[in-house]
Amino acid sequence: xxxxxxxxxxxxxxxxxxxxxxxxxxxxxxxLDYIKYxxxxxxVILSTCNRCEFYLAGENICDSFMKYLVSLIGEETASYxxxxxxxxxxxxxxxxxxxxxxxxxxxxQILGQVKDAYDFSKKxxxxxxxxxxxxxxxxxxxxxxxxxxLLSKTPVSAATVAIKLCQKTLGTLNGKHVLIIGAxxxxxxxxxxxxxxxxxxxxxxxxxxxxxxxxxxxxxxTVDYRSRYSxxxxxxxxxxxxxxxHLVLERDKLSEALTTKKKRVFIDLAVPHDIDxxxxxxxxxxxxxxxxxxxxxxxxxxxxxxxxxxxxxxKYISEFMIWRLFEENRxxxxxxxxxxxxxYRLKSENNYQKFCMFIDKIKEGKx
Numbered sequence: 001x002x003x004x005x006x007x008x009x010x011x012x013x014x015x016x017x018x019x020x021x022x023x024x025x026x027x028x029x030x031x032l033d034y035i036k037y038x039x040x041x042x043x044v045i046l047s048t049c050n051r052c053e054f055y056l057a058g059e060n061i062c063d064s065f066m067k068y069l070v071s072l073i074g075e076e077t078a079s080y081x082x083x084x085x086x087x088x089x090x091x092x093x094x095x096x097x098x099x100x101x102x103x104x105x106x107x108x109q110i111l112g113q114v115k116d117a118y119d120f121s122k123k124x125x126x127x128x129x130x131x132x133x134x135x136x137x138x139x140x141x142x143x144x145x146x147x148x149x150l151l152s153k154t155p156v157s158a159a160t161v162a163i164k165l166c167q168k169t170l171g172t173l174n175g176k177h178v179l180i181i182g183a184x185x186x187x188x189x190x191x192x193x194x195x196x197x198x199x200x201x202x203x204x205x206x207x208x209x210x211x212x213x214x215x216x217x218x219x220x221x222t223v224d225y226r227s228r229y230s231x232x233x234x235x236x237x238x239x240x241x242x243x244x245x246h247l248v249l250e251r252d253k254l255s256e257a258l259t260t261k262k263k264r265v266f267i268d269l270a271v272p273h274d275i276d277x278x279x280x281x282x283x284x285x286x287x288x289x290x291x292x293x294x295x296x297x298x299x300x301x302x303x304x305x306x307x308x309x310x311x312x313x314x315k316y317i318s319e320f321m322i323w324r325l326f327e328e329n330r331x332x333x334x335x336x337x338x339x340x341x342x343x344y345r346l347k348s349e350n351n352y353q354k355f356c357m358f359i360d361k362i363k364e365g366k367x
Contacts, residue, residue, distance in 0.1 A: 001130055001328060004062050005084040005092050006069065009051035010103050013080040015287045019272035020077050021052035024245065025120070031072070032126040039064050042128040044121040044135065046096070048113050049158065049271045049288055050103050055093065057130035090134060090320050094313045097142035099151060100306055103292060104161055105299040106151030109186060111142045129327075134320055141316030145309040151302055159190035159241070161291045161298070162267050166237045168294070169265040169284055177202040179235045181228060181249070182242035183217060187269055191239055196220055204231055232257040239267045240274040251276035258283070318352040325352075325359060332362045 008021050023031065028045050035043040041058030056065055062083065070078045084092040092101070097114040099106040118135040121127035127135070146152045167173050178195055182188035183205035195203045196219030203220040206228050216222050223231055232238070232254065240248055249266075254276070258264070265284045268275045279285045326347055333339035339362065346355050 001057060001324070002059060002061055003055075003057050003086050003089040003130065003134070003324075004065070005053055005055050005089040006065065007051060007053040007082045007084065007092065008077070008080050009053070009082075009101070010289065010292075011101075012082065015271055015273065015289045017077060017080050018050070018052065021047075021073055022271045023047055023052070028120065029124055032121060032124050034068065035065070036126045039068065041065070042131045043126045044117050044131055046114060046117040048110070049269065051096075053096070055089070055131060055134075057128065057134075087317070087321055090138075090317050091313075093134060093138045094141050094317055095310070097138045098145040098309055098313060099142075100309055104157060104295040105302045105306055106149075106309075107157045108152055109157055111139070111146065112186075114142070115139060130324070133323055137316050137320045137323075141313050144316075145312050148312060149305045149308045151305045151309055157187070157190055158269055158288065158291060159187050160194055161294050162191060162239055162241075162269060163194055164294050165267060165286060165291060166239070166265055169286075170236060170263065173198060173201045173237070175200055175202075176236040177204060177234050178237040178239065179204045179206070179228070179231060180220075181206050181225075181238065181240040181274065182244075182270075183207065183220070185241055185243060187241040188239075191241060192217060192220060204235065229253055229257040233260050235264065236262070237265045237267070238275075239269065241269040242274055244270070244274060245272070247274060247276050249275045249278075251278050254278045315350060318350050321352045322347055322350065322355050325355060329359055329362075332359070 008018065010018070028047065031045060032043050035041050035056065039058065039061055041056045041061045044055040046053040046055070054065070062085065066078070069081065095101045097111055099110050102110055114135070118127065118139070121131070166178065170176060178201060180188055180191050180195070180203065183192045184207065192203065192205055195201055205217045205220045205222055206225040207217070207222050208225045242248055255278070261282050263282055265286065266275050266278065267286045269288050271288065273287060275285065277285050326343070333343050346358055
C-alpha cells in the first residue's frame with residue numbers, strides 16, 4: 001500500500017498560485033469522487049489559505065494521480081507541488097497538523113482545519129482504513145503537542161499577525177477606524193475579538209442581512225454587507241477574511257468611495273483574493289503572503305518549542321508506521337503463536353526500526 005501527500009503550499013507557491021488550487025467544497029467532493037473511482041485510492045483534501053494538499057493511500061497511485069492533477073490545474077501550477085511518500089507523508093501530516101509547517105509556527109487554526117478535512121472525506125466515504133488510522137494518530141499527536149508545549153500557549157494566528165501588520169503600517173491603531181469584512185468566519189471572528197479588546201480603536205464589522213435582520217457584534221459598529229462602501233472613506237484600515245469566490249471590494253467602487261486622501265491599509269487574508277488591488281501613495285495593499293515578515297519574528301521565539309514538538313511526534317510517526325507494517329504482514333505470523341506473541345510485544349514497544357528488523361528476519365527465514 002502506497003501513501004502519498006502532494007502539497008502546494010506557501011513554502012514554494014505564492015498567493016497567486018495558491019488561489020488556483022483554492023477549491024470550493026463542491027469541487028473538492030467532485031475531486032474526491034474522481035480519485036476514489038478512477039485512481040482507486042483513499043483520499044483527503046486539506047485546503048487552507050496557505051496550502052492545498054492531497055493525501056492518498058492506494059496501490060501504485062503516484063503517477064496516475066499526478067497526471068490527473070496536471071489535467072486539473074495545469075502543468076505550470078502542478079510544478080509547484082511537493083510529493084511526500086510513505087514515511088515522509090506520515091511525517092508531513094503530523095508536522096502540518098501540529099502547526100510546524102505553518103507560516104506562523106504553532107498557529108491555532110490548522111488542527112481544526114485538518115479535522116474538518118478528515119471529517120469531509122469520511123462524509124464522502126473516500127477515507128478508508130489507512131487514512132483513517134493516519135489522520136486519527138496525527139490528530140492525537142497534534143493535540144498532545146498543543147497541551148505539552150508552549151507553541152499554543154500564546155495563541156498566534158493569521159488574524160493576530162494581520163493586526164500587528166496594521167499597527168506597523170499605520171504607526172498606531174489608537175483612534176483609528178478599522179473595517180472587518182467577514183467577521184462571522186473563523187479568522188474574521190478572531191480579528192474582531194482581538195480588535196475590540198484594544199483601547200481606543202473604532203471597529204466596524206460587516207454582516208449579511210437574513211430576512212432583514214443584521215447580526216450585531218458586541219463592541220463594534222455593525223453595517224449591512226451591502227453598505228460596506230459607504231463606511232470606507234472614514235476607515236484607516238480594512239481587513240478582509242471571507243470565503244467568497246468573488247471580489248468583495250472592486251477597484252472602481254473603491255475609487256469612488258475613498259474621497260478623503262489619507263494613509264490607509266488594506267489587508268486581504270482571503271485565497272482567492274478578496275480585494276481588487278488599489279495601491280498608491282495613500283493606499284497600501286497587503287496579501288496574506290505579506291504576513292511572513294512579522295510571522296518570522298514570532299517563529300524565532302518559538303523554535304525551541306518546535307524542537308520539543310518534533311520529539312513528541314516521533315512516537316506517533318513510529319506508531320503509524322508500525323501499524324502499517326503489522327497490517328501488511330499479518331500472514332507471516334497468523335499461524336505461529338510464538339511469533340504472534342513476540343510480534344505483539346514488539347508492537348507495544350513502538351520502536352519502528354526494531355520492528356522492521358524483526359519482519360525482515362521472518363521473511364529471510366531466520367526466525
